[in-house]
Amino acid sequence: MSALRLISNRTSQQALSNSDYTWEYEYYEYGPVSFEGLKAHKYSIVIGFWVGLAVFVIFMFFVLTLLTKTGAPHQDNAEPSEKRFRMNSFVADFGRPLESERVFSRQIAEESRSLFHFCINEVEHLDKAKQSQKGPGLESNIHFQEVPRSSGMFEEDLNCLTKFNIPNFVNTEQNSSLGEDDLLISEPPIILESKSVMQSSHRILD
Amino acid sequence: ENMSDFSLNITDCTQVVVPEEVFFTVAAAGILENLLVLIAVIRNKNLHLPMYFFICSLAISDMLGSLYKTLENIFIILCKMGYLTRRGDFEKKLDDAMDSMFILSLLGSIFSLLAIAADRYITIFYALRYHNIMTLRRALVILAIIWTFCAGSSIAIALFSYEAATVIPFTILFPLMMFFILCLYVHMFLLARSHAKKIASLPTSTVHQRTNMKGAITLTIFLGVFLCCWAPFVLHILLARFCPHNPYCACYMSIFHVNGTLIMCNAIIDPMIFAFRSPELRSTFKKMFCCAR
Numbered sequence: 237m238s239a240l241r242l243i244s245n246r247t248s249q250q251a252l253s254n255s256d257y258t259w260e261y262e263y264y265e266y267g268p269v270s271f272e273g274l275k276a277h278k279y280s281i282v283i284g285f286w287v288g289l290a291v292f293v294i295f296m297f298f299v300l301t302l303l304t305k306t307g308a309p310h311q312d313n314a315e316p317s318e319k320r321f322r323m324n325s326f327v328a329d330f331g332r333p334l335e336s337e338r339v340f341s342r343q344i345a346e347e348s349r350s351l352f353h354f355c356i357n358e359v360e361h362l363d364k365a366k367q368s369q370k371g372p373g374l375e376s377n378i379h380f381q382e383v384p385r386s387s388g389m390f391e392e393d394l395n396c397l398t399k400f401n402i403p404n405f406v407n408t409e410q411n412s413s414l415g416e417d418d419l420l421i422s423e424p425p426i427i428l429e430s431k432s433v434m435q436s437s438h439r440i441l442d
Numbered sequence: 443e444n445m446s447d448f449s450l451n452i453t454d455c456t457q458v459v460v461p462e463e464v465f466f467t468v469a470a471a472g473i474l475e476n477l478l479v480l481i482a483v484i485r486n487k488n489l490h491l492p493m494y495f496f497i498c499s500l501a502i503s504d505m506l507g508s509l510y511k512t513l514e515n516i517f518i519i520l521c522k523m524g525y526l527t528r529r530g531d532f533e534k535k536l537d538d539a540m541d542s543m544f545i546l547s548l549l550g551s552i553f554s555l556l557a558i559a560a561d562r563y564i565t566i567f568y569a570l571r572y573h574n575i576m577t578l579r580r581a582l583v584i585l586a587i588i589w590t591f592c593a594g595s596s597i598a599i600a601l602f603s604y605e606a607a608t609v610i611p612f613t614i615l616f617p618l619m620m621f622f623i624l625c626l627y628v629h630m631f632l633l634a635r636s637h638a639k640k641i642a643s644l645p646t647s648t649v650h651q652r653t654n655m656k657g658a659i660t661l662t663i664f665l666g667v668f669l670c671c672w673a674p675f676v677l678h679i680l681l682a683r684f685c686p687h688n689p690y691c692a693c694y695m696s697i698f699h700v701n702g703t704l705i706m707c708n709a710i711i712d713p714m715i716f717a718f719r720s721p722e723l724r725s726t727f728k729k730m731f732c733c734a735r
Contacts, residue, residue: 278455
């Protein structure tokens with residue numbers, strides 16, 4: 237690569253034209269590099285670099301595993317739990333491209349219904365307090381930025397109602413049952429954003 | 443200084459040569475695989491989503507990297523066979539063009555990985571607003587900006603590679619982006635863990651710790667692969683700039699071709715850890731090959 241030509245303004249008289257892998261972009265032939273008096277092994281940078289890289293990657297892995305171990309306790313449960321299945325797929329799919337192609341699956345109607353019920357419940361809770369906010373949101377498929385930002389959670393609920401697209405982190409397997417599991421999976425961002433919604437969602441789940 | 447007295451010291455670090463067959467096989471595999479990803483995304487309308495466009499961008503930059511190496515090898519062979527002169531003007535221009543292709547590939551890879559990480563971050567933390575935040579049009583605009591910036595920078599770096607100033611930002615950008623991507627993913631990972639805790643605290647659910655391990659493994663693979671494939675080359679550039687005469691540095695630089703092969707291996711591994719994890723894409727592949735038969 238001749239971007240390294242910056243070092244070698246002197247590549248003109250290379251005496252290596254008959255060796256195999258030479259051509260004019262060989263700036264690593266920096267002329268007489270003396271190899272005498274080396275204190276350490278000559279490949280020490282190579283070895284040091286790769287060892288350092290391996291140590292760093294392993295260290296990163298252990299840090300992440302440590303985060304795992306201090307996380308959820310492992311509970312034994314004999315029955316196959318749908319929630320566990322969902323949680324597995326959610327966490328495992330953390331590394332996978334979170335798919336919204338599930339939107340096109342044949343279960344979309346049912347899931348929309350369950351999400352719709354969830355949204356309806358949410359909005360019913362909040363509707364009592366703020367009647368006026370619902371108006372513009374329900375009319376049209378407006379963008380998030382256009383909804384008045386007077387209260388944090390209303391926008392999501394209004395978006396729920398206006399667009400029944402399933403957020404694309406919901407991983408719906410073909411053989412899974414619907415209902416609370418979807419709501420559970422759709423919780424995490426809400427949990428992050430508002431504690432009140434978490435309480436209400438627990439109300440829904442119970 | 444002239445090279446007239448180049449002495450072949452036995453203790454010299456001679457160039458580590460990678461056989462041409464290995465080179466071409468690895469490069470061809472990388473190009474084909476990424477091309478398949480592109481074709482699959484283009485053909486399947488279900489995959490016209492921002493997330494897959496970012497994966498396509500990564501596939502394009504990987505393809506450019508492998509293409510660069512292939513062309514470089516072809517030129518070496520042509521030079522050996524005498525069809526090309528070694529100091530011609532045309533060859534220098536061609537060489538500059540190929541250099542900029544390579545830097546474009548590196549920058550494109552970094553920014554595509556960043557875009558993928560940011561897209562996943564928005565998916566998880568702004569899930570309900572995701573469809574409003576990351577519309578298809580915005581994704582295409584983001585990609586256009588990324589690639590324009592990368593193209594401009596690569597041409598500038600290739601033209602001004604003689605200046606010291608170009609190498610330093612280039613090598614600072616690399617770890618900076620890596621660190622940023624790592625932060626995004628760790629934050630997502632922490633959320634997944636806290637979500638797991640919340641699920642576990644519910645009376646009727648269980649959480650398998652194994653799945654969190656899987657998240658740790660996946661994340662380590664993402665970043666480990668990128669680091670191991672690109673960092674050797676970036677270090678090469680640094681050493682070539684700052685200590686070309688040092689024997690230790692020279693020994694490191696003698697494995698230049700191995701570093702190049704690693705970059706091509708990255709092009710092969712990236713589709714496996716990004717694109718092929720999507721069942722929709724896999725089923726598109728199966729359909730493509732089944733219809734071909």
